[in-house]
Amino acid sequence: MKILGIESSCDETAAAIVEDGETVLSSVVASQLDVHQKYGGVVPELASREHLRAITPVVREAMREAGTAFGDLAAVAVTEGPGLVGSLLVGMTYAKAICLTHRLPLIGVNHIEGHIHAVVLEHRSQLLLPALALVVSGGHTHLFSVAEDWQYRLLGRTRDDAAGEAFDKVAKLLGFGYPGGPVIDQLAPHGNPTAIRFTSPNMKGNANDFSFSGIKTAVRYWVEGEDLASEIAARRELLRAVSKPSVEQWMRVTPQRTLDLLASFQHAVVTDLLRRAEKAAAAIGARSMIVSGGVASNQGLRKAARERGFAFPVFFPTPALATDNAVMIAAAAFPKLQRGDLATFALKAKANLALA
Ligand code: KG4
Ligand code: ZN
DSSP states (O other): EEEEEEEOSEEEEEEEETTTTTEEEEEEEOHHHHHHHHHOOHHHHHHHHHHHHHHHHHHHHHHHHHHHOGGGGGEEEEESSSHHEEEHHHHHHHHHHHHHHOOOOOOEHHHHHHHHHOOOOHHHOOOSSSSEEEEEESSOOOOOEOTTTTTTTEEEBBBBBOOHHHHHHHHHHTTTTTTTHHHHHHHGGOOTTSOOOOOOOOOOOOOOOOOOOOOOOOHHHHHHHHHHHHHHHHHHHHHHHHHHOOHHHHTOOOOHHHEEEEEHHHHHHHHHHHHHHHHHHHHHHOOOEEESSGGGHHHHHHHHHHHHOOSSSEOHHHHHHHHOOSSSHHHHHHHHHHTOOOOOOTTTTTOOOOOO
C-alpha cells in the first residue's frame, strides 16, 4: 500500500511515497532556508508563498521518483498541525485536491507523531514498547510515553523556548545566522564544553518539563560581559559574502572563547535533555528510547546518548529524516490507514494541534 505524504508545517515543502509504512520509494524536500536566512528566522507570510510555489513541483517529483501514478496510491497523508497555519493550509488544500480528483482516502497526521515515526520506520523490529519519545525541534521539546497500542501520553514539555529555538537564538545573537543548530553543532567540537558552567533549571511541579530561556539569557549576559561586538560584526559580514560558510571560514572569525561558549552551551542543553529523558524513561519502565526532530541530528546529542550508558537502546533517525520531511508523515499514516482512521474533507489545519 503506497501512501503519498505531504508536509508543509514550517519552512520545508516536502512530499514522499512510502510503501507499507516502511519502504521509502521517494522523498523530496524543498527548503526555504535562503528565503528566511536574511531575516534570522522563519517569516510566516513568506513561508506560505514559498509553499505555494513549491508544492506542485515537489509532489510531481516525488511521484516521478517513485514511478507511481496517483491511481496506484492507497491514500494521501498530510500534516494537519501543529505549525504555521498559512503553511499547513497549502499542503492541506493540495492533498484534498488530489484526493478529490483521484477518489483517494485522506489521512491527517500530527507533525510530532510524524517525527516519532521517522524512527519507527527505520527501527521497527528493534523498537521495544513502551518507549520514551523525546521530540526536540525548533518548535517542540516534548517527552511522551509510547504504549504498545501506539497511544501517546505527554510526560513533559518546554515551558518557554524549544531546544532548537534556543540553538537558533544563541546563534543569531552571536552572528551565525539561521538556523543555528547545524552551525553550533559543527563548531562545538572545537571548544571546551566545561569552560562555562550553565546551571540546569529546577522545574517545580513537573521535573519532566524543560526551560531554555534561562540559558539563552545567561549567554546574552556573557556576550555583553565579554564585548564580542567586533567578532559578531565579522561573522555577519561573512554571512553577507557567503550564504553557507564552511567550518574553516567560521573558525577564522570565531576566537577560542566563543568556541568554548558554543561547546558549553551545547553541552548544557544536551545534558539537560538526556537527564530529564532518562528520568522520565525510568518512571514509565521504558524498554527503549526514541529521539527525533531537527535537534536529533545534533552530533553532540548522539555522542552523549551513546556514552551515557542508558539501560535501554536509544534510537535516532538518519539525519535526513530528523529534520522536517514527508517520509515521516506517510509512515505515520500507515497504521491509521490500517485502522481505517481516515479524515473527511472537513479536516482543518490546526496551528496548536496536540499529540496527547
Ligand atoms: O524538525 P525541524 O526541521 O523543524 C521543526 O519542526 O521545528 O527542526 C528544526 C530545528 C531548528 O531549530 C534547527 O536549528 C534545529 O532543528 N537543528 C539542530 C541541528 N539541525 C537542526 N539543532 C542542533 N544541532 C543540529 N545539528
Ligand atoms: Zn518538525
